[in-house]
Amino acid sequence: MDYLFLTILIWPIFFLYTVKIAIRDKSLRYLLQRLGHAYPQQSEGHIWIHCASVGEVNTLMPLLHKLLEQFPESRFVITTNTTTGAQTVARHNPERTQHCYLPVESFFSINRFLYAWQVQQCLIMETEIWPLLYSCCARQHIEITLINARLSHRTLTAGKWLKKQYRESFKKVNRILCKSEQELNNFKTLGATNEQLYVCGNLKFTIADKSAHTPPVNLSNRTYCVAASTHDDEERQLSQLWQKLNSEDLLVIVPRHPERSEKIQKQLNKLDIHYAVRSKQDNISHNTDIYLADTLGELTSFIAAAKIVFMGGSLIPHGGQNLLEAAREGRAIVCGPHMFNFKDEVELLLEHRGCIQIKDLDTLEHVFNDLLKHPEQRKKMGENARAALEQQANILNQYLSQLNQLI
Known part of the structure; x- marks a missing residue:
């Protein structure tokens, strides 16, 4: 079954689930932004960093502070899948950085997001594989880098059809910065090439701001x-x-x-x-x-x-x-x-x-x-x-x- 056809087929499930979470967490912004709406108007381009939720946001922070130092003219947008992730971004409150919810897996929502934020680069924490999102970035010549990259046991043991989607998605990724040599080898089993792969270490080990x-x-x-x-x-x-x-x-x-x-x-x-x-x-x-x-x-x-x-x-x-x-x-x-x-x-x-x-x-x-x-x-x-x-x-x-x- 074609992946695009499948996303269209299960779109009502995406929609109902998004509505359910928005009601549970009492967040209209969550509902609208996940569906591709209510993005604040931007006059400058942004480096986009995606973090699934709280843990990934916390892991990102030491690296983000270094990036803010090294690139004083750059602006960042962090996306999360959850309202608790949004609250964590707000608690850290990094300069020149805004929060937005990740659009759901649809061409309409993703393209509206990319256009609204004028995305220049895409950095994805920990590896979330969304084939349509990767395709949209590739079509707009937005480079994708996976940071602190790892593959879960569930991903590595997925069925043939899913693994095929992963392989196609990784073709659109520019760099995969792995947290260990073992993870580098795991990515190779799903088709990633030596030219894409680097071992940089586990970013989670760097969180040490006790204050x-x-x-x-x-x-x-x-x-x-x-x-x-x-x-x-x-x-x-x-x-x-x-x-x-x-x-x-x-x-x-x-x-x-x-x-x-x-x-x-x-x-x-x-x-x-x-x-x-x-x-x-x-x-x-x-x-x-x-x-x-x-x-x-x-x-x-x-x-x-x-x-x-x-x-x-x-x-x-x-x-x-x-x-x-x-x-x-x-x-x-x-x-x-x-x-x-x-x-x-x-x-x-x-x-x-x-x-x-x-x-x-x-x-x-x-x-x-x-x-x-x-x-x-x-x-x-x-x-x-x-x-x-x-x-x-x-x-x-x-x-x-x-x-x-x-x-």
């Missing part, structure tokens, strides 16, 4: 551990484990998708465990075992004072979540066996003894017990994790060297 971090939250003076960015069924497993530990510390669960809060609460009710819910503004008492932090944008604040941070998405075959935020904060980090989407990050921290990767829940129980009893071990792990990131100082220069040739 920009928000202060830790106060949970009624309770000490606590954090289960960060958890996914379906992990909350139940971790809560049962916490019951077995019978710890005086609180377990703060921060689900990756807060809209799952009601489902998680039903699971907790079945466990007969004392819990409080942040969105309900529940009070935390000395009897509270679990604190369900079902809100957005507060994960860093919870991580900042946690004794231990367990990374979600790793007890189930989801592929894990980014553990570098906890490393920057100097926390003791534990993750499960399924971290295949963050293989490089885990390997770096394991190599520097800044992380423990467990194989199952029984091992996790033992590790939690051990770390809770030995604060010096937790402190050393956190110091090792932070030091591992500080040793990656040259990565920004690698990216700047490549981008200087383009902008």
